[in-house]
Amino acid sequence: MSAPDVVVVGAGHAAIQLAASLRQGRYEGSITVINDEAGLPYQRPPLSKAYLGGHMDDAALALRPTSFYAAQNVGLIEHDAAVSIDRARHSITLASGAIIPYGHLVLATGAANRTLPVPGAALSGVVGLRSLAETKALKALLPGLKRVVVIGAGFIGLEFAAVAAERGIAVTVIEAAPRPLMRGVSAVMSDHLARAHRGWGTTLLTSTGVKAIHGTGRAEAVETADGQIIATDLVLVAIGVISNTGLAAAAGLKTSNGIEVDALLRTEDPAISAVGDCAAFPLAGSGLIRLESVQNASDQARALADRLLGKPAPYAKLPWFWSDQAxxxxxxxxxxxxxxxxxxxxxxxxxxxxxxxxxxxxxxxxxxxxxxxxxxxxxxxxxxxxxxxxxxxxxxxxxxxxxx
Amino acid sequence: MAKITFIEHNGTSHVVEAENGMSVMRAAVDNNVPGIDGDCGGECACATCHVYVEPEWQAATGARTETEETMLSFAAATQDNSRLCCQITVSDALDGLVVRTPDGQH
Missing domain, CATH: 3.30.390.30 (FAD/NAD-linked reductase, C-terminal dimerisation domain)
Known part of the structure; x- marks a missing residue:
């Protein structure tokens, strides 16, 4: 029996690692990666760190160079999004109308930024930081900024705050929880990071909600729930992400916090797997969990590659993370x-x-x-x-x- | 430019052309050399690009950086010639470099 043709929806770390690992394991079927963005698939962690700070160029940001895809015989469909899955016919339909058949479908759809449900959130000058396009736009604005407000003191918000403060921009970070990185780190580490950011000149408001963003045409001030008005040139919304489960849910696959998979990273349809930020998987001691990290994306991709190469093993890698702040x-x-x-x-x-x-x-x-x-x-x-x-x-x- | 040979734990060799200024890890990943993962992208944060530098190339590749030293102190199967190859920068002086990959990075 020949190896099934693998189609991957998404082109982040998990997708490209899967393609690389399959070819390293001499996988003989075709591999097609569907990227809804234009350009080469890229690394996300540097966007809020070295790339935004001007210490990394586009070539270094790419996960792999153009030559990789030809040499490894990995098909890359750019700037086209998967819009539906036909599980009976084993095919997906793209926004362009193209129909792509699959032997095995891998959902590596990632996550999308949570939007801020307050008046003014759609004003110009209210930005996010997840895609390369968003980062380029933000990077171009940086030299003209005197003041920024960051909503959310998670990893992305704090990494951006560190880059902005380093450039002499007056930064205010507004966090609804009592301390930064509440979900991610202990109180001891959180308190230390809070002190560090304040030491760099950043104003950090905790236990503070956002009521509205004000401005005529573009964002000019942020109003907090307790009535403070903070004038600003730009608002970065960094309040977490939601898993991109829409495609899977519309195809009748089970989704909750993410696309639900078993320990072998299979959805309930044996011809469809999910890996990376979008996947809710069983982890010993944690129940079904979804993790947003390069480690999780890369290790799950390698585990799935092993399964598709005939060496299945339950996924049980230790999660680890890193963050650079100044x-x-x-x-x-x-x-x-x-x-x-x-x-x-x-x-x-x-x-x-x-x-x-x-x-x-x-x-x-x-x-x-x-x-x-x-x-x-x-x-x-x-x-x-x-x-x-x-x-x-x-x-x-x-x-x-x-x-x- | 430098020609770099990566020898897998099982003896398989991969010869790649690397441009000056890139890291040896990047040269491996760009060419899909098995055994080098480079998950963190070269931040010296993950220790998944561990290699053994052939003894005659140890001088040319230089000494470990401080962070690299601490990352390597707990990596599996380290030797005197262990390096994290994201911390080795390609130059003409490394043309002909030979490194070996360990039996797994995890």
Whole structure:
């Protein structure tokens, strides 16, 4: 039996890693990637960091050069979106009207920015930061900006705030939760990052909602729920994402927080899989979970490639993340949700420390700031070695190498 | 320009042409060399581009950076000639470079 023709909807990290891994494994079927954007598929993490900061060019941003697609025999359909799936006929229809048959369909549709449900959110000068086109537009505006308001103190909001503050722009970050990165990191790390941003001159308003964006034609001020009016030249909305489940849901596939898949990353239709930001997958101890990260996209793509190459194995990789904010290099291993105790290693005052997040005696996650060795050690012992106790984590003389 | 040879753990060789200024990791990923993932894109944040530099090329490729050193301190199967190849920049001086990939990056 010949290998089924693989069609991938989406062209982010998961899609391109899948194509690369299939070819590395000598997959013989055709591979077609459907990209709804124009141009070469690109890396997203640098958009809010090095690329926006002017330290990276377009060629370096591309996930792979043009030559890769020809050399690896990977078909790339650009600037055309999948609009429907015909599961009975095993084909998808694109916005252009083209019908693409598939043997196996991979949904790597990613996520879209959540929109802000307040008056004025559609004004010119209210922008997002997810696509390359949005980033280019924002980058072009940066030199003319004196003041910006960032709505949302998540990773994207804080990374942008760091880039803007570095350029001398007056930055105000408005966060509805009591502290930044509430969903992503422990209180200890969150407080440290809040202090760092304030130290760079950023005004950080927490427990503060947004009531409206005001302006004539374009955004000129943001009104908070408690009545403050903050004048601004630009508003960046960075309040999280929602999974792109529409295509799957319209085809009758089960969706909730994401496109639901099993441990082999299969939807309920055996000819359709989902990977990356769009996929809600079972993770031991967490139930069905959806993660937005390069690690998750890349590792799931490799796991799916292995399955399509005849080597199926349940997906169970340790989640890890990174974020660069000015000179701060944050690396996170594991998921800290539900932790009830933290242990500090290193010295926050010196700008290099790790927070070990425990639930009882079980280590859930380690957040490292400028402590790459702790991060790497954590990735090893969270992935399977016996682990580390609270007492060991709290002992500065304890050598992590002895358990990693 | 430099010609770089990547030798997989199983002995398979891949010879690629790399442009000056790019990283050795990028040269591998652009040419789909198995065994080098480079998940973080060259930020020295993931340690998935671990290679062993052939001894005669260790001087030309230089020393590990500080972050690289700490990332490598917990990577699997490190040796004296281990490098994260996102931290090696291609130049004419590296024409002929030979590196080997470990048995897995994860």
């Amino acid at each position: 000179a701060l290099k944050l690396q996170i291993a594991g998921l800290s949700g539900g932790h009830d105790h933290t242990v500090l290693r290193g010295d926050p005052a010196a700008g290099a420390f790790s927070v070990f997040c425990f639930k009882g005696e079980t280590l859930l996650a380690v957040e490292s700031l400028n402590r790459a060795s702790d991060h790497m050690a954590a990735r090893r012992f969270l992935a399977g070695t016996p682990g580390i106790t609270r007492a060991q984590a709290a002992d500065p003389s304890f050598d992590l190498r002895s358990v990693a």
